Amino acid sequence: MAKIRTCLFGLGHMGKNHLRVLQEDARFELVAVVDPVTDALPTTASAVPLHKHLPDDLTFDLAVVAAPTELHYSLVTKLLEAGHNVFVEKPAASTEGQARDLVALAEKKGLKLAVGNIERCNPVVGALRGVIQSGILGRLVHLNGLRAGGFPRNVKPGNNVILDLGVHELDLFRMFLGPLDIVHGVGHCTQTSSIYDAAEISVRSKKGVTGTVHVNWLTPQRMRSIRVTGSEGLCLVDYIQQTCELHGHNLSKKNTPFQRLKWTTDAQGLDSTSVPVAQKESLKEQLDQLHLYLSGEAHILAVGAELIESVSLVEQAEKQVASAHVLPFHDPKSGH
Numbered sequence: 436m437a438k439i440r441t442c443l444f445g446l447g448h449m450g451k452n453h454l455r456v457l458q459e460d461a462r463f464e465l466v467a468v469v470d471p472v473t474d475a476l477p478t479t480a481s482a483v484p485l486h487k488h489l490p491d492d493l494t495f496d497l498a499v500v501a502a503p504t505e506l507h508y509s510l511v512t513k514l515l516e517a518g519h520n521v522f523v524e525k526p527a528a529s530t531e532g533q534a535r536d537l538v539a540l541a542e543k544k545g546l547k548l549a550v551g552n553i554e555r556c557n558p559v560v561g562a563l564r565g566v567i568q569s570g571i572l573g574r575l576v577h578l579n580g581l582r583a584g585g586f587p588r589n590v591k592p593g594n595n596v597i598l599d600l601g602v603h604e605l606d607l608f609r610m611f612l613g614p615l616d617i618v619h620g621v622g623h624c625t626q627t628s629s630i631y632d633a634a635e636i637s638v639r640s641k642k643g644v645t646g647t648v649h650v651n652w653l654t655p656q657r658m659r660s661i662r663v664t665g666s667e668g669l670c671l672v673d674y675i676q677q678t679c680e681l682h683g684h685n686l687s688k689k690n691t692p693f694q695r696l697k698w699t700t701d702a703q704g705l706d707s708t709s710v711p712v713a714q715k716e717s718l719k720e721q722l723d724q725l726h727l728y729l730s731g732e733a734h735i736l737a738v739g740a741e742l743i744e745s746v747s748l749v750e751q752a753e754k755q756v757a758s759a760h761v762l763p764f765h766d767p768k769s770g771h
């Protein structure tokens with residue numbers, strides 16, 4: 436496959452990461468960056484034209500969109516209309532209806548459209564999938580996801596922590612458990628009166644497995660983890676450290692691919708081990724997966740119905756949160 440001529444839209448926090456991995460990858464040729472505000476490339480970047488607006492005569496095969504979430508729908512629509520394949524940062528759009536429109540437009544135009552639900556590409560998620568599929572945990576009972584910290588610098592009305600962080604967890608829960616119902620949600624607006632910055636969402640799979648997602652932008656340190664509880668054991672995954680631990684009575688004796696690992700057993704007879712994880716930057720794995728997708732090969736990115744579903748689960752959770760009791764916003768200036 437020829438080099439993929441790529442134009443990057445948005446050179447903020449996430450755009451700079453995309454710039455770095457795109458410039459390091461010989462399969463992609465970054466031909467331009469478009470950002471109406473940012474004036475300079477990072478000092479570590481190789482030279483590439485930086486435009487305030489997309490030049491009319493620029494030709495490229497792929498647009499990578501890392502602009503603010505509230506612009507995804509209009510920007511991606513324009514790029515698809517103009518005949519470009521698009522990789523858009525998460526969330527693909529702000530509502531299920533918008534996500535449906537984008538997928539339908541890409542299909543109509545015969546173009547590729549994928550969303551950067553990046554945690555899918557975290558190698559530790561591959562390890563967790565292996566654990567779940569092996570059956571070592573027994574019958575799956577409950578998933579508990581925690582994604583906290585990292586208040587975004589520019590939050591606009593319309594965005595919220597469920598859309599920004601919850602989308603990762605809900606997308607992964609769907610991947611592990613199949614179709615989901617949102618059972619319940621509660622949330623808080625602590626920093627502004629209209630934007631949820633903390634929320635808890637309960638889900639249930641068609642097979643009856645339950646899950647809870649806690650997301651907040653408030654915790655000072657970034658925490659990203661998942662606990663998977665089965666009838667016979669527990670798997671603890673840290674997405675940042677890329678660690679995956681197994682705990683349970685007699686797990687080491689089970690005939691599974693994990694039997695050959697080094698296990699410890701404590702005084703209560705609880706077996707524990709660490710599942711090896713091939714350490715890799717998720718963003719680089721995501722680029723590998725994007726290349727597979729563009730080449731027409733099997734990949735793990737969220738596209739089509741899965742892209743829509745990741746936004747639809749968020750929207751259902753937002754509705755639950757909006758109709759539930761929420762701690763009232765206390766304006767610190769008002770003194771009560």
Ligand SMILES: NC(=O)c1ccc[n+]([C@@H]2O[C@H](COP(=O)([O-])OP(=O)(O)OC[C@H]3O[C@@H](n4cnc5c(N)ncnc54)[C@H](O)[C@@H]3O)[C@@H](O)[C@H]2O)c1
Nearest residue numbers: 444445446447448449450469470472501502504524525553
């Ligand atoms: N995958 C992840 O883990 C992850 C992490 C952080 C952010 N994100 C996503 O990346 C997107 C950007 O977030 P961010 O934190 O980088 O925001 P940011 O505010 O740091 O950067 C956004 C940039 O887009 C530019 N921009 C504004 N309008 C534009 C336009 N019309 N065309 C091109 N550029 C435009 C802004 O000037 C800014 O430089 C969001 O959708 C966010 O959800 C994903």
